[in-house]
Structures are given as C-alpha cells and as structure tokens.
Amino acid sequence: MEPLNLFPFFLSLKVAVAATGLAAVIGIPLAYYLSRSRGKIADFVDTLTTLPVILPPTVLGYYLLVLLGRQSPIGKFVEETFGTTLVFTPLGAVIAAFVVAVPFLIKSARAAFASIDPNLIRAAKVLGRSDWNIFLVVILPLSWRGVASGLMLVFARALGDFGATLMVAGNIPNETLTMPVAIYDALLAGNHRLANALVMIMTVVSVSLLYMMKRVEKRMIRGDGSHAARKD
Template identity: 70%
Template structure:
C-alpha cells in the first residue's frame, strides 16, 4: 500500500475553516448592504462579488498573483512591514480559498436578509431598539438558516479549491500542498495507487465534515 502523508488533508481543513470564518466576518456586512441597497453601486458590488464564480480558476489565480505578488504594492507593503510574503505560503492558500468561496456565503445571506419580514423590524424600532440591537437580536436570528447554508457551501468550496490555490500558493510539500493539489501531483507522477487512496480519504472526510456541519446547522436553527 502507498504511504500516505496526511499533511495535505490537515492543511486543507485548516485553510477551509479559516477561509470560512473570514468569509463570515467579511461577507455578512456585504450581504446585508446588498440586501438593503439598490442602485448602480450595489449592482456593481454584486457583480464583482459574483466574478469568482464564473471566472476560470487560472484567471482568478492570475489576478491574485498580480494583486498580492512581491512586486505589487500590497505584496511590497506586507514584506516591508511584516517581513513576510503572501504568495506561495499557507496565507496565500487561505486568501485564494476565501476569494473563491465567499460569493456562496454572500449570495445565500443576501437572499436570507431580504426575506426577513420588515414588519417585525419596524415593530422592534417602535419598541425603541437601536439598529445594531435589531440586527443582532431580530434580523440575524431570522436570517440564520440561509446564513448557515451559505457557510456550508462556502466551506465545501474552500475545501475543494484547486486552480486558484495552486496559482497563488503553489504545491510545496508539507507547506502549501493541499489535498486537491496532492491528488493532482500523484496523478502527474503516475502514482495511481496513491491518487486513489487520497481521493478516497478526501471523499470520506468531505462527507463526514459536511454531515457534521449539517447536523450542527439543524440544531442551531431549531435551537
């Protein structure tokens, strides 16, 4: 039996979890803005948010390389101020996973926010609650089902990303090689036994993780 290095699996899970958390923190305000706003600016923001879904992964990865590479203003700033680089690091993998997965959270949360009964919100305002209080105690609980679905989709997309992650983070063993990239490398090397084993491990892990997430989602929604 082929010897299996489980580092890519653990890295994939860590990258996906981190990207999903960031997607929640960054995506919720954007989704709420899009749900409540109309006009050209909101349409432009919505279009930009959707781009990662329709762009080829290589094109998206290229844009990220140009934006975050060592010769870019952002890359130079990070290197000068923090003595670190973004591309070809686990940080680059997280950013790539975040960019490809955040549209799924935003789209789902936006639809959920838009479906909240405005009469309930108005009633809370009549009772003297602040906008911040209404958001966290009224709107967020009512919209949580859609947000939870978006989180599941976002995590699944981040876990399985290949193209953008390969372009931005590379395939450095025991550093930036995620599970999809490890499978690709095994096939490229002609090691079908290892590739089959990695595919099986990835499939079982994905099913288990999504099952647990769906169970937790049901408990949160019911609770």
C-alpha cells in the first residue's frame, strides 16, 4: 500500500493562504473605495470584480492564460525581469485562486463598510484625523466581522478552486498539483483509495471553515443586537 502523498494538500493550503493575503491587500481597499464611490468608474470596477463569479472557471482560466502567458506583455516582462514564468507554476495557482476568490471578500467587506454610520467618520474628520487614521482606527474596528467573514470565504474558495487553477497552473505532480485537481486525476486513474482520502481531508477542512464562518456571523448578529440595545 502506497503512503498517502500529502503534497497537494499542503500546496493547496499555501496557495489559499497566499491568495487570501493578496486579497486582503488588494480587496479591502477596493471594497472601501466601492462603498464610498459613485459614478461610471466605480460601476465599471464593480462589474469587473463581479465577473469572476459569473464567468465559467475555464473561461476565466483562459483569459488568465492569455493575460499572463509567456507571449503576453506581462508574461514576457516577468520572464525577462525575474527569469521565471507565471503560468504552470505555483505562483500561477495563487493568481488564479486570487482572481476567483477575491470577489467574495469585496462583496462582504463592501457591505460592512457601507453599514458604518457616516456621522462617525465626519466626527473623526472634525477631530483632525487623517483618512488613513480614520480607516485604521474607526472603519476597520467597526467592520472587522464582515472583513473576517470575507477573508474566510476567500480562503475556502481558493482552497477548493479547480477550473481556473487547472488552466493556469496545470497538474504537474509535486509542483502545481492542488487538492481539487489531485482528486480529479485520482478518479481518472481509477485510484479510488487516494480520491476518497483526499475528499475526506477536503471535507473536514471545509466543514471547519463553515463552522468558523457561522461563529463569526453569530458574533456579528449579537454585536449588532447589543449595539442597537445601547442606542435604544
């Protein structure tokens, strides 16, 4: 009996963590911008960030291949500057997972930011606080539950992505083979023992993430209820 190769599991964890970190850096400021902005530019950005949810994963993966491939301007620049490629590498898996998952953070964080009382922000400005200080001291503490819920959704979505990751990163064993792709490959090869083991691991991780998200949602509800009671 062959030992279970856990490389796909640990690679999926690394990819999900990296994609979540990238989503936090890019998605949170973008969500705040969308929560405070109106107009054609904001509508265009909102539409662009929603597309990954609507497009089939293989279509999204195709666009990423065209955008990041070795013959594209971005791909050529990265290869000439850093001596590496973006596609069919772990970095490609991170980018694919990020693009697929970041809309969930943007939607969740945007709703949390939009629910903040504008009078609190105005009061902070009257006190001479800078925009950056207001964001860190006022806005994030009041919206952290929505942001945290969005980050957990990003992690879960990035961990389970199949189509876009397969298109951009491929299924190279011990290099770019993530858990969902490994399950697919195991089924194609008729290795049901391996497929069952990987499915069980993914199920345990997914249920654990769902449990944590439910806990955060309950805390959000309790927090909103206690806040409303204090206002009354």
